[in-house]
Amino acid sequence: MPDQLAILDGVVVPAAEARIPATDPGLLRGDGVFEVARLYAGRLFAWEDHLERLVSSARTLRLPLNPATVDADVRTLLQAADPIDGAVRVLVTMGGTRLAMIEPLRKHADSLTLAxxxxxxxxxxxxxxxxxxxxxxxxxxxxxxxxADDALLVTPHGRVLEAPTSSFFYALTGDQHLYTPPLDDHILDSITRRRVLALTGATERITTRDDLARLEEAFLASTLREVQAITAIDGAWLPATPGARTVEAAARFRAHVTEELAAA
Ligand SMILES: Cc1ncc(COP(=O)(O)O)c(C=O)c1O
Structure with a gap:
């Protein structure tokens, strides 16, 4: 079997051969929903959370979606595929296309800079x-x-939000606590963010552009990167890279993944 397999409307095909109609609103207008879940040696991590968020996204878009069908697609796909470290990308479009695809893991650097x-x-x-x-x-x-390597999204009114595909965590100089911008600021309810919040005792804090000058350490968190240290923002180097809380968050998250997979 080739590494990259897909399942399109219930049929397993090589990912490169999966086709969606040119008339699908998912293609024409980006009208649809998606999820990316991690695979550790072929095993899904936090799949129930991803499926639940997919359902909730679809409900908001008024897009018909049957979670049992999507779940069955993903299980069939995994049975057909090699057990790799990678990700499963699932998307459902307003045109009714159901696609799930296995993607090899793209190596992320240990740290990165943001603008x-x-x-x-x-x-x-x-x-x-x-x-x-x-x-x-x-x-x-x-x-x-x-x-820079990636963006840090900041509103026109100066609220720091998240990165384009990951959540933002930080500690301020002279303050031991770990913070992350609040969901009330309209960021994604990231599944990794939820786990990191629970594992580290971090709390939500309205975060402003002015706070960026007071950072001691910071990191991004997402399904694909887990915990990734930030070394500089807008050319200003952070004092601690990686900081102790970043290293600890990364270790706790890794241990949590191992534990949850072992218990499954
Ligand atoms: C805007 C945004 N924030 C955060 C994340 C991280 O979310 P998760 O931890 O669920 O992968 C993503 C993932 O793609 C994202 O697109």
Whole structure:
């Protein structure tokens, strides 16, 4: 079997041969929902959480979606595929296309630099992981044009939010606590963020652009990168890279994954 397999409307095919109709609103307007769940040696991590968020995203978009069918697709796909370290990408479009695809893991560096990019969340899409991701992708490219690895999204009013595909955690100089911007600021309810909050005792804190000058350490968190240290923001190096709380969060998250997979 080739590494990259997909299941399209219930039929397993090589991912490169999966086709969606050119008329599908998922393609034409980004009208649809998606999830990316991690595979550790072929085993799904936090799949129930991803499926639940997919259902909730679909409900908000008024998109018909049967979770049992999506779950069955993913189970069939995994049975047909090699047990790799990677990810399963699942998408369901307003045109009714159901696609799940196995992707090999793209190696993330241990640390990265960020540049702030002005961004205003689309309120009507609150809590939705929709296929309309061009703004997030563009923010990353704009940051790269400024010489950084990725973007840190900041609203026109100066609220620090998240990165285009990950959550933001930080500690302030002279303060032992770990913080993350609040969901009330219309960021994604990231599954890794939920776990890191529980594992580290971090708390939500309204975060402003001014806070960035007071950072001691910071990291990004997501399904694909787990915990990734941030070394600089807008060219200003953070004092601690990686900081002790970042190293601890990474270790706790890794142990949590191992534990949860062992218990499954
Ligand atoms: C905007 C945004 N924030 C955060 C995340 C991290 O979410 P998760 O931990 O569920 O992968 C993602 C993932 O793609 C994202 O797109």
């Amino acid at each position: 702030t990019v002005t961004y205003a969340p689309t309120r009507v899409l609150d809590g939705v992981k929709s296929l309309s991701y061009a703004a997030n992708m563009l923010a990353g490219r704009v940051a790269q044009e400024q010489g």
